[in-house]
Amino acid sequence: MKRTCCILLALPASALGAGCGDEAAGEGVTLPCYPADPALADGDPDALYAASDIPRFDFRLHEETWAELRANAREEEYVEAQACYRGSSLGLVGLRFKGGYGTLEMCFEEQTPFPCPKLSMKVKLDEYVDGQRLHRQKRLNFHAMMRDPTKIHERIAYDLYRDMGVVAPRSAWATLHVNGEPLGLFAMVEDVDGRFTENRFPEDPDGSLYEAAWPVSTDDDYYAERLETNEETASHERFIAFAKDLESAEDADRLAALSRWTDIEELQRYMAVDDAILNFDGITTFYVGEDGSAENHNFFFYEGPSSGKFRLVPWDLDNTLSWGASRFFGEVPRWAETPATCPAYFDVYQGKNQVLAPGCDVLFSALSQDLAGYRSAVRELLEGPFSEGRLEEQVDRHAGFIRAALEDDPYGPDLTTWRRDVGILKSELSQMRARLKGLLGDAERGD
Template sequence: MKISKRVFIFFAFTLFSVSCSSSDSPADERVSSTEVTTTSIVAEDSEEDKDENDSSPPIEESRDSSYIFDQNRLHTFELVLPQSALDELDADPMAEEYVEGELVFEGETIGPVGIRYKGSVGAWVGCVGSGEIFADGGAKACTKLSMKVKINWDDPDAEFFGLRKLQFHSQNLDQTHMHERLGYWLFREMGVPAPQSVHARLVVNGEFVGLFALTEQIDGRFTRHNFEDGTGNLYKEVWPLRSNGEPRTGEEFYEGLKTNENDDDLDMSQMVSFAEQIATKEDMQETMRQWMDIEEIISYAIVDRSIRNDDGAFHWYCSFEEANFGNECNNHNFYWYSNPSTGKVHLIPWDLDNSFENILFDANPVTPIPDKWGETRNGCEPFSYGMWNLTQRSAACDKITYTWTTFDEEYERIYNEFMQGPFAKEQVESLLDTWEEQIAPVVREAAETHDDALRFEMWQNALNRFRQSLAHARGEEIPKEFFNSSGRFNDIEIPTSNPNGSLNMEDLSGLTEIKLSITPEPIPGQPWTGVLRGEGLTPGLPSAVFGCPGSSLPNIDLCNMSNMLAIAFANEDGEIETEEFSVPRIPSEGGCFLVGNSGPDRQPNTGDEQGGFICTD
């Protein structure tokens, strides 16, 4: 096979791990010695429990979720199901339909249970069908996909260590494998109700699949573990105010209700009243104190902004079709709980797999939030931002969020407590060191077992970058090679000649002397791991590497829907060499690697926008 090279100047479309995934996560933590145990499971979608760490009690002595979410143990779970049922799941993971199976854990078989794949938008990136980002269906294309096990599959009262659902998150877009576990731990340490999360080893029909994040389901069991009165209503992704400031109706809250929905005496007046009073009252701070625990919600905001949870409650997406947000601006990845005894409402974080990504620079093409806490822009009208030029609205334009931003004294005090406590270098480094040691054997096992698994060295490199990004978030100086000022990619624009967001070959005009090479040679239809090198790029600027199908020439219509594969900074001689990266499968019809950088300091059309591609032929 021969490698075909063509180089053009083009507007660089850079695609990192895409967000808006709808995955669940449990988190609680404290760490000491690690113990690996084995477990087998069958699963479905649901909600469940949360617990504090136990000091590794024997299974007979502890039948609650603290044993499952023990930070000192790395459990193995096995799912057992008929091959025909597994084939049915693999044929269309996005159907998210349960099949019957069994869960095996520490020699005990639990069943029947419901098992399915789970996710939305980002969870399927590159892993269904032909590997496009926003796939609308197709067969399983990656070894690991997030899975859900429903313990109460045929018995509504069945439980497993106090849980009715188990959620295994693939972490395919998180090369550190630490985002969920650390993120939820930080929220919980700051007194924010949040799920527990640990790592788990998963086996399906006797075959090792990989390392997953086992994250607690947010449901009625979660509320009973986290609140003295957990019998209240739990709502998913219903913000009390619409983007125009009007309060949500009872019907809208009911659509997001996750508990008590079948109660004859269902009462949603607490949440409806909260929305109505926030929308109409003048004294916002006093009203907010009446309805919320200010220490708790300011702690939520501080953790959220420190870890750049940019795909959470403070990102108001506008008209983002692929995420089904409709025509108005909406946020997602959160729950509300209304406590009937205290009259307070509580915000609960959810889906942290894309957190931490944008600390050093805007690495994700979808999620970056440009505003600092309390800032607004564009007169509170939607504005375009990020690599994909998507529209969003400033979070502080929402009356609820704006009110939180006015608690300046509380924010400063709690921020200092966070930086000197849970987020302090010694604390976080100790956790990461312990967790890294705990999961390293399973990361290596996966790399040695599956061609599309994350390479062990790549995982270690990702952890190194992760530690540097956390240091930067704490205000520490970090080596220059790790740091790029936030927003460097935001001058990448889609040509106005093609408003649907794709490029035509006519847009790639003006040859330039960029030379690209890849080692080893990719083989169509096979997985690939290697390095890309380039010459003739702008010194000191980041270059994005992404891929799309194509032979001799890239299929440009699909390139803007491809996943970002790597990023590298050109040295003073204009040369780049990526770290080793992997592609689960080179398209059978051939594949192309595209490289581009975008000019300095977010200034478009500077003449520095460069790019090239190299294709199999």
């Protein structure tokens, strides 16, 4: 059953149709959230993600409902909330918390009422009102950036993928308020859904989108559980065939098998960026479960119905661009290195977790057979989007853009600490370039 809520005080007749704001409506109070602007529904999404300022979103719901939502955040169930965007009503929407183990579950391991005051949130605009949209978006993701002390990792990382011709979400920032109380600054990241695939793959828009499905299983249920679009009509036969093709191929034939199902050059560009941004929590990290299975996460696979190709889309990048975090994976061999014996397992996070060497995976085993293409992608990245000075300028520009919003953020960080962390990121970019050049040398020696 869906939980319900309402505006805290009754609205006067003059305010009917208004949404929410800093004050509940009453005599002499002017709501800052006015009736909906119909033009917002079909506006250009760039108005959200490339705006010249940081937009404010307001949500109003019963205090009891808000308390219950916080207490049961791990259930990730929507509740009703009145929503406002830039002072215009968005109407009734679904609001919930979101996240994985590192951004949600771990916040409730300690026996405290609400140990993480800022959690990522998701808004479903049409949860209660069919067809309701904001700039053609059906869902809005607001990431708390818990693993990002600079608050700019996601924007930079997603831009790098796109600059290298890899399809990736747009990212910007927003401030959130609930019942007039500020929650602070969040990363606003475009949802990867049917609207996303229509926009990014206009020549092939109606395919099946899978979250964290990898070509390793022949179980139909494995893919069905991870399907994000075409839930009523999709067949998973081609994904299963993809997995079988990779598994049955040997040696050089494995690269030929991979090329039948993917765009090899696009994969090589993806891996060049993945290596550059130190994405140790993405497609190359196969965490080993209690049952011995190993799975990676933080990505989508899109199956193009006309092209017949599967294309990767990155996701959840706040934990990238961190030189310090990379030390927790120091002993794990790179995806381009196949251990002498597979499966091979390695401890990470000081022995708290275990991962499978990515070189033991059939897809990476295939892709590593064409390191010349990977080297070409790395050079293009180093000479272009990842070149010296270019990223430093972006760091300065983004930091200046969000500074005022961070200063008003009740949950920090304080500006002194934040400036230090931004400076650390800028200084570490040269180390990341040096590492990438070293990987380029390793590839040349191994090819």
